[in-house]
Amino acid sequence: MSHVRWSRRTLLRHGLMSVVGLPLSGWLPALAAAKDPKRKRSCILLWMNGGPSTIDLWDPKPGTDNGGPTRDISTSVPGLRLSEHLPSLAKMADQLAIIRSMSTKEGDHGRGTFLMRTGNLPLGPIQYPTLGALLAKELGDPSAELPSYVSIVPPAPGMGTLPFAAAGFLAPQYAPLVLGDDEGKSDAATATVLEVPNLRRPAGASAEEAEARLDLLRQLDEGFAARRPGVVTAGHRTAVEQAARLMSPQAAAAFRLDDEPARALDAYGRNLFGQGCLLARRLVERGVPFVEVSLDGWDSHIDNFETVARLGRLFDAAWSTLLGDLKDRGLLDTTLVLWMGEFGRTPRINSAKGRDHFPSAWSVALAGGGIKGGQAVGKTSKDGTTVESRPVSTVDLLATVCKALGIDHLKQNLSNVGRPIRIVDKSARPIDEVL
């Protein structure tokens, strides 16, 4: 079931009807909502942490020194060739728009990540929100039971790096629900890592008691917040309210990966990223407008080719399955999927068979959301070191994402320093070729 707000009354009505034996004709209007042209769009960000070697994935250069051992394969689009590590995606290349001419200037993990995820460089006290928070604000329903921004298995931050999945000055309202952030997570325990802990009220407490307790809590908090307005008190109340809504059976059901058939779990891949993509699909089905799933481990200064082969195949399986699933459910046109990392990697292979950081020429990829697939935008030089045509900046890319989702990227939000700040800087030029 998609983008419908399940009030208790609606559910009781449907439930009652099924008990009495009437056909569940009440579901049909809900299903029709999925086809509603005014249905708000969703975005899934596949975040490749560490700087993925895009020259070995989206823009292979076989037979050249810089190309290394990576071979290319044909795709469903004549003339468009991708890396051998993306066989399933190659068959769906008609749905992908690959930007080969990304050119940015930040080769530091912290700054590069900040730039790609917020569209800005860190500047003094301004707490720039990440894309997730910006889009959640435009696309989300503040009264929905599921939060509008969910971040699945974010990477562990390094020393002194800036916040990863932060809502910045759009907190607390648009702060993400973060899943799988525990230290010591492992693939073996995937099911528990992606769960929302403490979602059920303690045994022995009835629903009425839980509601009564919440009511008492609200009274206490209102009194306190009245004398101490500000971000801390507002944040606390928002967290409590969102937590309470998340406890509803319908919302909690979204996280039950066990409800999926085993072949689905297999197709996405029995690893954190694959299962995270499956969870993302379930959340988008239920109207969550922004979900990000991170895949860490791309910082291949050493043994680049082993890393790229392993991680490439991993996301190849997950993403191709995700696209197929979205299409089957009629959600592909309204769900934009963005694949990117903080920068690419050097065309020149270093002495440890690795590649180092390289923001001057790299690739990102888009699918769904009405994007015109089956094309590669921009070209890099034969040796991969420069962009030859159609350079794309961070803000160009983010403005394109906004436009595909029906959002005006010039819209302003009030920042924590009192200055209004646009969703994306006005210098941005959306990539019309893919829209």
Next chain:
Amino acid sequence: MTDRQNPLLARNLVNRTWGYFFGAALIEPVDDLSGQVKASHPELLDELAQAFTDGGFDLKFLLRVITLSRTYQLTSALPEGQENPDDLRLFSRMTPRLLAAEQLYDSLLVATGLPDRPSHRAEFISRFGRPHHPAESQRSILQALQLMNGKFIADATDLTQTAMLSAIADAPFLDTAGRVDALFLTTLSRLPNSRERERFVAYVEGGGPRKDQRRALADVFWALLNSNEFGTNH
């Protein structure tokens, strides 16, 4: 680096210490002493840094100066009748700050009288988490869920588990208002105001959904432990 001619060490220490005590430093972010970001109170920073240097970089001196100041001792509450809060960077009142995981756990132990078990403590703190960055230190949905539904709270509000709660519930010399007062004192270190007392006494006397006054008291205890006020340094 500690050369008296080099002002940066003193400025950095003073700035960070101020930030630690007040929740916001004079130059934010604290990492940025490049000079590009202006201090909120440049003369104050200069004066404190100079005094600190002249005093031989004595940290105790700095701590005394800060904590004995009138500014540090201001309340976090808005003055009566004032509607719009000032910019907290002007330090006209204390910035409320969430308790960190360890502080919260310690407070919960004091409030509930439950014993300190190292394994339970470790589990609570690892689940509760630490913000990765000062800008992220707001209550998250997961933290709220842990406090609402987690094992610690379930035990703490279970009349059969928490001796103190049942003592308050069963004390023959307390009436309902007295019991509610006791719960407020043990959690928030204050008595309820008249409106709170009225509402909460009415709730307990009504017995809550189960029509059981002892359970209703446990509900009040739950709300107090989960409250913003309990979880905040204010």
